[in-house]
Amino acid sequence: MTNVNNQRPLYERPILETAFYPSYKHLIQNDQYEEWGGYTTLASFASEGQEYFSVRNACGVYDICPMLKYRISGSDAERFLNRLMTRNIKKMLPDRVVYCVWCDDNGHLIEDGTLFKFSETEFRLCCAEHQIEWLLDSAIGYDVDIEDVSTDIAALAAQGPVSCSVLKKMGFSGVDNLKPFQLAVFSQLGFDVMISRTGFTGDLGYELWVNSSDAAALWEALFEAGKSRGIRMIGSTALDMLRIEAGLIMVDVEFMSCFHTVRHLREKNPFELGLHWLVDFNKGPFIGRQALLKAKQNKPQRQLVGLDIDWNKQADSALIYDSKDCSRQIGEITSALWSPVLKQNIALAFLDAPFYEGNKSMWAEVYLHRECLWERKVFECRVTPKPFYSPERKSLTPPEDL
Amino acid sequence: MNSLINAIIIGAGHNGLTCAAYLARAGQSVLVLEAAAEVGGLARNRIVANGEQLSSAAHLLHSLPQDIIKDLQLEKYGLHYAAQHLKTVSLNKNGATIVLNKQLAMGDQLSSADLLGYDRFYLDMQRFSKALLPVLGKVAPEIAIEDWRQKLDLLGLGWSIRKLGTFYMREFLRIIGMNLYDLMDEYIENTQLKAAIAMDALLGSEWGARSMGSVLTYLYRQAGELRNNTGLALPRGGMGTVSQAIAKSARQSGADIRCNSPVKHIIIENNKAVGVVLETGEEIYADTVISNADPKQTFLKLINPDHLGTNFVRQVNNLRAKGKAGKLHLVLSQKPSFTGLDDSLLGERLVIAPGMDDIELAFNPSKYKRYPDSPILEIILPSVRDDSLCQNGQQLLSAVVQYLPYDDSTNEDQNRTAMLRVVIETLEEYAPGISDLIITAELLTPRDIEREFGISGGHWHHVELVFESFLFNRPTPLLTRHATPIDNLLLCGASCHPGGNLMGIAGRNAAQQVLRGEK
Amino acid sequence: MKKQQYDAVIVGAGHNGLVAACYLQRAGLKVLVLEKNPHIGGATTSISRYENFTYSNCSYVYSLFRQEIARELELYKFGLQVIPYEGGAQIIKNADGSYDSMGTYWHGDANRREVERFNKRDATAMERLDRDIVRQCKFIKPLLMRTPPDPTSFKPRDLMELLYLGQRFYGIGKQRMHETLRFYTMSVADYLNEYLENDALKSYLAGGATVGTALGVYSPGTAYVLLHHAMGDIDGTVGAWGFPRGGMGSVSKALNDSFIASGGTVRVDAGVSDFIVEKGKVKGVKLESGESLSANLVVSGMDVRRTFNAIDPNELPKWVIERAKHFRFRGSSGKINIALDSLPSFKGIPANSPCMTGDIHISQSMDELELAYDDWKAGKWSQKPYLDILIPSLIDPTMVPEGKHWMSVFVQYCPYKLAEGEWNETRKQAFGQHIVDRIARYSPDFKDKILHMEIRTPKDIENETGMSEGNIFQGELTMDQLIFNRPIPGYAQYRSPIAGLYMCGSSNHPGGGVMGAPGANAAREVLLDLGKGK
Known part of the structure; x- marks a missing residue:
């Protein structure tokens, strides 16, 4: 590992700013900062409602610089990743992206993320938590180089029904031909912009990746092209609403990495999160395979499902019971949302077997803080399929020209 | 095929x-x-010089x-x-040897308190190593398992410890996590005697006598010896x-x-x-x-x-696989003579470990990947007991050398040569004139053992x-x-x-x- | 002999003696505490040795003290205020001769970024290390306030306690059982090697693992001492350390005041020379002054060796005397308290660094720490000792005059017995000077700022506090001296072979550190025997 002992002592450095921060700083109207991996980020810029609707209606832009990015290269890169991931990486075509999860030997979930394939010997892994130690230790015996390139690469997510049109207007001709989870490099701006049709919103959307030094130019071009199309920076509050509607899980909310669980049996496996489709037992050996095979023989004791709650107030942190008198707890809500597009009270929840199968009735116990008084309410709820919201435009290629 | x-x-x-x-x-x-x-x-045997064979690594059964x-x-x-029930003889530069023969310790320099202490120590350790016996020969039971046979094995171990009685069970639970250095202090004063005893725990180990776990390895070796009736033996x-x-x-x-x-x-x-x-x-x-x-x-x-x-x-x-035992092989032109050692004892297991602190001093450098200035040796002259090994009156000397580091430096060969010289100088101090008898000499370091035996x-x-x-x-x-x-x-x-x-x-x-x- | 005036006599006004006294007094007993020194506190003191400076003379930081004791004895009502400190720095000498430092930050991300400056992999590995240590803490913490079972006993209480321990152990699963076993038997160096690469970071974490014990960082059995840095908590923040306002003496003062408020009596300058024992029963204590006090219940806060030395050997089984004799103390730590004219600067730590408020370490590598131990084995004070340097006056304004500072320097290793001969004033000064020179290598202006120094060798610690050989834990914390082996197998439940004589010092489970648990546990056992237990 290279010694990076050339930086100023930490206390002399203020909290880090992302490569785009100077560009969008003037748009901040709220004092809603939050730290993400040591970076100053925004929970909302001005109005979380407006930000949310910019994605469902026009184009919302989210700064994803603090995500961790690892360059994985070398002659064994594909073999290495195929052992690391529960998915079959060998089936992956170049210039594609897949959503994937990885587990430890016990089949306990470590993290989820997206894997970009440039060639058989060159990949990029993008995720939210630091993985360098696991990646390096897993690389023992492989001809593979692993490098943390997080600060070298800056990235923005441009999401929403007009996102494709905005990108085309920027000059990225052919971007409309990108299928979901496909990527291509465009150089019309005078520097390389890698665009992948990916996102965390369940809508039509793209993620734009550039060298950090080109970040300001990219931002200017994007907002210039989008200014007449209702483009907006969005904060994490809006993003959270969008991902819940899309039924996407989040680390430290729906699951905790087995790297961080202190208590015994708090680890989760992919099946409990409903991610059966990400585990391929036919691809040959991979880390955690034996444990997951065993786990698959039995139904999970608990599983993550979508819930629909009979009421109109968000059921944050609610406990779920098998009856209205709340005597036996059978689960709890991890994420909850009153969905503005669906006009539906939705949630992601962990339920015990057999309740997650959906044919039993259940009740959510919700505590509401109303004018400095806490009120307890109990409402019936039911299991409902995820994603809650999945517009056709998400997968339409080429997207509608707006 | x-x-x-x-x-x-x-x-x-x-x-x-x-x-x-x-x-x-x-x-x-x-x-x-x-x-x-x-x-x-x-x-396996190793051919040194003109066809003389000796045990290449392990040399005692x-x-x-x-x-x-x-x-x-x-x-x-x-x-x-070729011989059974070898005694242990601790050599001394001044000739004050100590002979250990099972429960018996002999040496002019030993006080009656030392003799008594050794007797008590020997009996206590025999008692404790017997308690370990029930699991020694079997496949180790797993902890936290439902299988009744394994549970019985675990209970067997528990019962054999409980059978020691209240006093000795408490003692067992106290000493099992101790180091031999401290434990022997409770019994014996003479440091050369203690060092001779400690060899059993330390040969082949990564650690010194002050390291926790040396009591465990000592008891373990004793328990192993309880399972046969040949004592320390030299295979022909x-x-x-x-x-x-x-x-x-x-x-x-x-x-x-x-x-x-x-x-x-x-x-x-x-x-x-x-x-x-x-x-x-x-x-x-x-x-x-x-x-x-x-x-x-x-x-x-x-x-x-x-x-x-x-x-x-x-x-x-x-x-943990850091070997620190080296192996010295000498072909000698004739029988050497060690200061104060009766010729009749030349075929026994000879030990050079003057005292507990000398063991520590030999051990210290190995922590920093350095070689010791005066190593600790376990010496066997197999040809004294086994005339099939040599001709023309020549003799073989085989010694375990503690503590040599695993040397992955570029100076490995020079270091080995220098260390061989140090070992021979050490021998010379105990057996003046031995260096003139040497026909062939070789030293295997832990790295050599890794290379040769995989x-x-x-x-x-x-x-x-x-x-x-x-x-x-x-x-x-x-x-x-x-x-x-x-x-x-x-x-x-x-x-x-x-x-x-x-x-x-x-x-x-x-x-x-x-x-x-x-x- | 005077007629019995008190229901119970506690020998020694150290923090454990006072904790036991408080609990017994509050349970309705009339309790007298006897202290040999003119001041209370034992090794938990704040005594002024120079002008208006106050030092925490022996123990110097607060974390392990059990929250439940502080709450039950209302110590906060009696003036105890603990201010957590953050920060800390490892000074690093670069290959080119320049200096840098690796700071410690309370915020996880900040800490990670600081470690990343030196090693990216280690920054992530630290998270795994923290997780595993917290797991061990969760396992061990509930055991601190419990009386260890006697594994040879068939008494229902011992069997139940063994079952409890067994269930806790089995409950963590096969893999973690193994991890736990390893954690308790490995060397801190091996343990850290399984996580980290950076030598400076490892030595920063490892140094503390040898505190108070004559073992080196490469000695098996040192890894678990890492718990001592993580096991304590302040206001629920696990692993936090703090300074009691006014120094460690504030802890004993609050205990003392709490005791007095509940009606107890403390006599200072009243050292106990003998326990009066008749037919296996304690009858009272004899003071150094010759005065005798009768009591049917005596609780000794002294260490196990001193306790049994004060009993007529004919009253004790021979093997108990043997065990007490062999209980290992082996002082290995020194302490230097320094009054400073102003704040010294350190190479590699910029003047305004927030890290200065924490522990400053100068050991450069694991090998250097181990070499320090080799010196101890040879009967010398370490050439390059592990130093735990703190400047409490950066946080606590009550201990020094304005603008001045005091520095607490903990030294590992300093032997109780020197190879060159007995400790004397010359050797003591030479030891002190050696430590000052060591610090001055990393702090060029340090020497000029020294106004006064209190040098404490293990011998001094023994002389003042009475702790045998100056061992700061009243006996080393090694596997053979822990839990049901502490202090003597068979007498690990705070009782002694003498009826009515109990032990409450750190020689007993769970051992040293300003924890208060032995005192509280001993009081619980006394009350149980009196039929007042719960």
């Missing part, structure tokens, strides 16, 4: 051979593959159990003793004859043993070991693959990492015998009861319970597990 056999054993060390012999006797078709030209592993000797008819196949013809005898026994029962056949890797299909590929490219298939190699060799060299988990690889990587870190016991790697945790919880994360792949070497020293129990137990279908 695609012949289907029952079991392939990788490595013809004594455990691999024992495993092969037991399997063959049970009617299994067995193929043993050995990388070297000869069987035996650490227990003390823990090979009677039942294995009987089962495999080893005496019929060539195991004979060198250690190699023991391996040869086991090999003959195995062959007689139908086992096939192929030397010069290094294995390149183990073939695994759907998490099952199905055979091996030799360096020559030849593929051989079998129902079961049993590795006598140490875990690091087995899993980090012979298996494609695709089949292993990262936690597991980490665990194997972290196994043992990671050159550690005699494959994996250090410490609490974390003891009984149900030996060598790690993912490798208990000879099983591995790969189906039909077993370990049978010293890394398995009950561990190192020439015992053969691990090999026999591995065979039993295969026959029971636990694999």
